[in-house]
Amino acid sequence: MRLTERKIAATLRQHGYKLTPQRRSVIRTIASSQDHLTPAAIYQKVHQDQPSIGLVTIYRTLDILAKLELICELHAGGSCHSYTIGARGHHHHLICSNCGEVIDFAGYDLTQLEQRLSRQTGFEIEGHLLEFIGLCQNCQQEDD
Amino acid sequence: MRLTERKIAATLRQHGYKLTPQRRSVIRTIASSQDHLTPAAIYQKVHQDQPSIGLVTIYRTLDILAKLELICELHAGGSCHSYTIGARGHHHHLICSNCGEVIDFAGYDLTQLEQRLSRQTGFEIEGHLLEFIGLCQNCQQEDD
């Protein structure tokens, strides 16, 4: 269930953040949108409500909200520019958060889930993104 | 199985792209790395081999390689700046590639797969990213 404006405001304050009109407006904008929004898009919308707001404040607010997990960051097919070598056939990736090592793995099938989602939502599903993040063995040892 | 330099070169030519020393070097760099690399990182490495190469050529080559699916683009925890409202509990996202609508869904458990991967690779898994991309009902109709 999606978080409400109220809940988000409360959590912010619980963590010692001040509840400014700018932050309220950013929260309201995101909470009332069905889409995912970039900082620039949020700025545009918030600007109507708070004409004097600066784009920096958007960035700063988003950082806080994301850190507290009050908003979700999406990849959404957008282009991250980090690449690894391709492989034959469909596969997914396991990535070390410390050294960046990438392991390909295959044999995990998401078509059942895809069908369930398609049935439940009416979406025509085009693809998916599945990545795991963790620490490789080397990097675990270094942590000692 | 990871694609080889040879295979990639062949595919490029099959698609009518010329096989320049610059492109060879970019391919070799990516193919011989265990990590995922940004354009800047690739540039640094390739530059040692091809001191006169420009960063633009890296970008252009990556675009081609990605389009032909000879390399994989990773999100890798990197920060895409597109956000949607948070939700209670762990969940994943289904996103319309046309209008950006985001649907949350829960109840799909990846811990079994996580455990399998952990056992097989020795990784200590910290998290994952699962997103589906598709067309929502509205956007399907507009396509007619």
Add this chain to the structure above:
DNA sequence: ATATAAATGATAATATTTTTCATTTACAAC
């Protein structure tokens, strides 16, 4: 060897994100 379209690199333009710092403001304490 030659012709030619494709690719490259220098440069500039654009877009995105972060830093810095003086001013303003939310909020707690009185």
Add this chain to the structure above:
DNA sequence: GTTGTAAATGAAAAATATTATCATTTATAT
């Protein structure tokens, strides 16, 4: 309500990242 204070804001600049333009070079087919 007033006041004090640390936190937040916005303007501006700086730093990064990406894309566009165009004259020159080059891979490849002939």
